Amino acid sequence: MTDPIRIGVLGTYSTGKTLLLKRIEMELRGHGLTVARTSGLGKRAAAAGLPKMQHHTVASTEWIIAQGIADEITAAQGADVVLADRAAIDAVAYFTAAMEYRGERPRRLERERLRLLASTQVPKYDLLLATVLDESVPVEHKHSHDPRYRRLVDAHTHSLLADDVVPHRRVTSEPDSQAHGIELALNLCLKEAVV
Template identity: 70%
Template sequence: MTSTAQPRRIAVLGTHSTGKTTLLKRIEMELRGHGLTVSRTGQLGKRAAAAGLPKMQHHTALSTEWIIAQGILDETNAVAQGAEVVLIDRASLDAIAYFEAAMAFRAETPHRLERERLLALAATQFPKYDLVFATLLDPDMPVDTSHDYDPAFRRLVDDRVHRLLANDVIHHQVVTSDPDSQAHAVDVAVQPCLKEELV
């Protein structure tokens, strides 16, 4: 890739503890092993909480907007710093899925105009993504017991992620907890980057 080329952007979204960060770490290691410069965004939920914003089933329109906007800023900074590949841990639509799941969990209905505004903000990023992975919840896989995850909320997020992707007809690849699915996802992510590097 030349210095004037746009970086390849690979995004992942899905409910918590479904292997998103682990998948991106594996992709990053492979790419760095081939000499590519890689930038990885992430930890938006933790950073939102540190800023005093609610998260998980307490997610609000404000925290959703903060996460989307911060994610856009992180991606922009990665591009400005000259990364050849940008790995996006939690694509912009992920925040919408958490917002909708939180509202459903609390038996609340989001204001239509507010939801449309947030969707419009999230939608600005998807045309920039070269590849989108959506992890699929496997309820039989153990989760980190140090986190107080509500299983019903976790399922709601998984449902909203895949429903949003289907409704917006966003091309994506589903990644399951199966090791073969994970390995295939890494290969799908890495090989085009290496071909571009040879051009």
């Protein structure tokens, strides 16, 4: 059995990550590929009593990274493609944004440990798509909306990707950018399926 193709999406909330993954999934399934998608980490963290969004802690961030890793391993069983809603590095961006939002600084060793844990997962992704905040797009009602925190997560997401020189593609809310992200994923998966 070969390893599946892994595509991760990350970015601040209400920037179209889930919709982008659904569209990619539909395209891939339409070409006969078996697709598994991970999701729901934030909801499960809250159900476990862990803080989230601007209240993230070291423990909640570590849980999200570890659970995301476990979810991706489970999803990979028998799938041609794994679509990860919230690639591991995403959790670090949410955490660092929460710390800045609260005016706190994490201890250096904790911050480095979380970044290292997330960075061990980066090589597993064949494609990372990072959504870009467009504040003119309305926020979904399912999120408690704090514009400042949302901007901080966006800034920290793109800063982490740049600082760690993580290969990725930026995806804006523009239809052409969305279509290009879907096309990149589709071409990658179809090329690998043929090999």
